[in-house]
Amino acid sequence: MDPFLSVTSKCLPLDRADVDTDQIIPAEYLKRIERSGFGQFLFEGLRQDPEFILNNSQYDGAHILLAGSNFGCGSSREHAPWALDDYGIRAIIAPSFADIFRQNCVNVGICTAELSAAVVKQLIERSLRAPDALVTVDLQAQEVRSDEDVFSFYPEPFARERLLAGLDQVALTLRHEDEILAYEAAHNIG
Numbered sequence: 700m701d702p703f704l705s706v707t708s709k710c711l712p713l714d715r716a717d718v719d720t721d722q723i724i725p726a727e728y729l730k731r732i733e734r735s736g737f738g739q740f741l742f743e744g745l746r747q748d749p750e751f752i753l754n755n756s757q758y759d760g761a762h763i764l765l766a767g768s769n770f771g772c773g774s775s776r777e778h779a780p781w782a783l784d785d786y787g788i789r790a791i792i793a794p795s796f797a798d799i800f801r802q803n804c805v806n807v808g809i810c811t812a813e814l815s816a817a818v819v820k821q822l823i824e825r826s827l828r829a830p831d832a833l834v835t836v837d838l839q840a841q842e843v844r845s846d847e848d849v850f851s852f853y854p855e856p857f858a859r860e861r862l863l864a865g866l867d868q869v870a871l872t873l874r875h876e877d878e879i880l881a882y883e884a885a886h887n888i889g
Contacts, residue, residue, distance in 0.1 A: 700808040702865035705837040706789040708762035712826040713752055718766060719773030720800065724782040734807075737778060738785030757830035765823045766793040768816060771800025780804045790836035792843060794819050805858045806867060810838050812852040838862055 728740050745751045752758060764783065770793040771779060780803045783791070788809060794816040796804075801811050814822075822845060825832055835844040838859060843850045854862075861871070872879075882888070 711761040716767030723779040737782035775799040
């Protein structure tokens with residue numbers, strides 16, 4: 700996966716708490732085995748409402764999602780971050796995330812930034828007033844910047860290291876390739 704250092708983008712303001720993985724990607728799409736092509740089904744059920752934010756073309760091209768607390772709750776499907784990634788989301792800002800969802804985001808290279816509910820509400824309101832307003836999520840500096848406001852966030856250190864280096868599960872394993880090969884040679888494996 701590509702390293703995540705920072706992203707500057709307009710935001711997709713999803714002013715909802717407790718958005719679960721079934722809402723992010725409906726279960727009917729979990730039969731697919733590839734990791735791509737899920738973006739078109741992102742929030743499919745919610746998109747039936749013509750007023751739903753993804754149906755508003757002013758937010759097309761947004762790479763930052765703003766959401767309410769407990770984002771990504773529900774089942775632990777990795778398809779939810781796959782759909783967000785395929786849609787183009789590089790960072791999600793919310794007051795809290797479901798733990799497994801947050802880990803699945805790291806596995807695909809999406810940065811999750813936890814900020815207070817009041818700050819997230821402020822960012823959502825700003826984005827609703829000015830859809831083209833830019834926000835920066837800077838993982839190196841551990842900051843979210845909006846206009847003249849700067850908000851610090853504190854990701855789990857190993858998750859931050861993985862995102863900055865672009866290390867998915869396979870790349871993590873390959874860091875120990877010499878040790879693995881030595882073990883296999885010593886034990887006549889392979």
